Amino acid sequence: MSENLKNASNNATEKKYAVGIDLGGTAIKGGLVDNRGAVLYSASVPTEREKGAKAVAKNIAKLVKTILEKAKMTKDDVVGIGIGSPGTIDSKTGTVVYTNNLNWKNFPLADEVSALTGIRVKVANDANAAALGEYKFGAGKGAEDVVMLTLGTGVGGGVVIGGKLFEGYASAGAELGHMVIDRGGEQCTCGLRGCFETYASATALIRETKKAMLSNPQTKLWEVGLDNVCGKTPFDYMDVDESAKKVVNEYIDALTIGIINIVNIFRPQKVILGGGVCEQKKVLLPPVRKAVSERAYGGKKAPKCEVVVAKFKNRAGQIGAAALWLE
């Protein structure tokens, strides 16, 4: 029994490391992550997607090598490489089924990188990986059921159910950004109209801010200039300009409806918001929290769902990818 206790104690303190890779369209970011979710060493390289999938796999392998060298480690010191990739991933085989972003189809990314590095590789969709990272090490800690929404250029979704990543059949689910909330509304890149993404992304904020400017030559938003509008712009002007305030209010309304849908569908203990738009958490969180608690199904009688902001910012991708290997 004392032997068992000793082993348990050893296990509890034993450090484990994984390399987490955040595969983006422009750059590949990577980090050595420990089993507490800390990034110890990190580096990045250009993706060079125009050179094709195999070249990108080589760039990933090169980046892994750089990171291990920085950490003075060998391949035997890490439990594995995790890759968060855009697109639809068959996470069982580590194949990128398709991604518009990189223009790949059925590319066996895990096998390629594993062959180049001699290290085991797991691949997951980037939004799913980020959700797993927040669940294990970040804002989702302590909850069993967590949904993460990444509010960036698009809206990514990641779902953890009962402590496990939920990806749908052949890992093709959890496309929460492509849930229609406004039938017949704004055209989405996916072909549908009125997707959550077309209202709750930074792209939506930019589109609506520009629309507001073009329809109102008097708005103070013109100080910024049409070409300089970014997702932050309407928030910067909301206290001094009615048009800007309207853009923000419309954004909050759509975000709220999307989150309420997610609560009614998944009833997670936590909804975690990530992505650049979350910089505006002081403006966004109070009305969203109020609406979720009052208007989700069952209202205040239903089990509470907290809406929180992600812990990890730029490193969410690396930490989430590494979390595919770490507990």
Add this chain to the structure above:
Amino acid sequence: MSENLKNASNNATEKKYAVGIDLGGTAIKGGLVDNRGAVLYSASVPTEREKGAKAVAKNIAKLVKTILEKAKMTKDDVVGIGIGSPGTIDSKTGTVVYTNNLNWKNFPLADEVSALTGIRVKVANDANAAALGEYKFGAGKGAEDVVMLTLGTGVGGGVVIGGKLFEGYASAGAELGHMVIDRGGEQCTCGLRGCFETYASATALIRETKKAMLSNPQTKLWEVGLDNVCGKTPFDYMDVDESAKKVVNEYIDALTIGIINIVNIFRPQKVILGGGVCEQKKVLLPPVRKAVSERAYGGKKAPKCEVVVAKFKNRAGQIGAAALWLE
């Protein structure tokens, strides 16, 4: 080894029975169900909800007794009683957390019925139970991930993930009828606007048919009379009347969007449609299937999701409830 084989063979042919209870607002229906999903004996009693929760539990116990007597069985011959109840259920404890339909709050239904019958009791939300029944014995057989939509007075949702009922935290999820698909649209009983239920239920068909009649005194729909309109009416007239056809087309459009949302969110292998509206499957299925295969995320490149009609009709509730105990 031959002994093992013998045991295996015994197990394979061993019959198990459970009592499945479908608890409705007006009547309680029950059946003795075997482990192939067949209903062997069934009966029903009035719910008498006006007498309160304890009286309803007594009626359930009485019904169980009647069914066992019919089957010439004792309580030891069944593995358990399953109850499909409206409302939000804590399925871990068998408590009805709340149900508007019966006006109960935190009623320990499993404990009450178990005390009265001496049989173990499990309780689940009725739509969830129906999904489980179809997954185990009906139209979902062979799939691991199944979503069932019951298109009746409302729209109920039930989700099976990896062979297990997914109910959300404290069993308060899977409220798929209360997913907003048309922000700012029709008022829903839940307080939101534009819920899937407000467009894809029989109630929606009736509302829209009446609207069409009131706005067009020439429509043939007047033959039916305003008070006799039911969910079937617009389908009966769609070939001879433009107003009726428009109602049906609008219904199909909303149903399609809701199902595409469910595919994008869950990516199940099968979406199973149940409820009275499914009588119109010849009209509904072809356009819905086409739209799902073409317009869900990833289109034809994504893993296929079949849209099928439920196997069990009036007995779905009993079979689903019994399925809480049977494999």
